[in-house]
Amino acid sequence: MTSQAAIGIDLGGTNLKGAAVDADGGLLAQHAIPTDLPGGPEAVVAGMVDLADGLLNRLSVSRQALVGLGVGSPGPLSIREGRIIDAANLPGWKDVPLRELLRSKLGAPVVLENDGNAAAYGEFWAGAGRGGADLVMLTLGTGVGAGVIIDGAVLHGHFENAAELGHTVVAVDGLPCACGQRGCLEQYCSAAGMARRVCSAIDDGEPCALSEVAGSGRTIDAAQVAQAARSGDRLCSRLWDDACRHLAVACVNIQHTFNPACVVLGGGMAEAGSFLLDGVTAHFAKQRWHLHEDFPTIKLAELGYDAGVIGAAGLAWRAMR
Ligand SMILES: [Zn+2]
Incomplete structure (x- = not known):
């Protein structure tokens, strides 16, 4: 029986994704509903409250036992003031005091955080x-x-816009x-950037196992590029390796700037698992310093x-400690 929970919500342009999370980071329940964009911020806030209530009901946790709610949102934000300043995938959202709107409807503490940070x-x-x-972390x-x-x-x-490492x-x-x-990291190693580079090389006439997919008007994704690279396709192998090389450069810069214990890779490119990790670590070993x-x-x-x-809920737990 769960006695307390925090809720984390990811505010996306398509869906509101929510999860109830315990004090140790365990996922208790999750659910997603469409984001009511035409309804504006008021309707989206109402949707968030419904989503939170639905998760609490499922766990038989009362609103009084809700520790808090964390929201991961696209930026730019004023995190101190709990405001969304201007989110690219939420048309018409300008200077929305999301934290206060949610807190007054929910009666529980609310934390607003950039989605990458969450x-x-x-x-x-x-x-x-x-x-x-x-x-x-790089997603x-x-x-x-x-x-x-x-x-x-x-x-x-x-x-309040640190960590724009992309x-x-x-x-x-x-x-x-x-x-x-020019030369931003995300042009080389985002899943979309990877696919874009392959398509552009195919357009330039380079032979590629994915030419037929590109020619048929279907989109190429990072998983297909990884698969073709694994099978020895020359173009995909070269560009996949180039993505790993640029990611290794980013890891060198991260090492010297923040000196963290770990750099975590997530998102669509990371679905390739060890194929990505091994490529990045091999380049990192060649490029890092020796001092x-x-x-x-x-x-x-x-x-x-x-x-x-989970991170948005974790920030709500952290705020109440
Ligand atoms: Zn850029």
């Missing part, structure tokens, strides 16, 4: 970084989400990024797509 906290608290004091998906945990706390920075530059004068810079053995362990994420909701 996922990093999840892996730190209950996943690949469990038992440690720090961790840096290799549509872009590269990231989070930095130092001494058990999420690093926010003065502008837009750290790993190639001077490299590939252009939608953010306006001191302060190397982070590079690991695969353990919580998959639950990291965000």
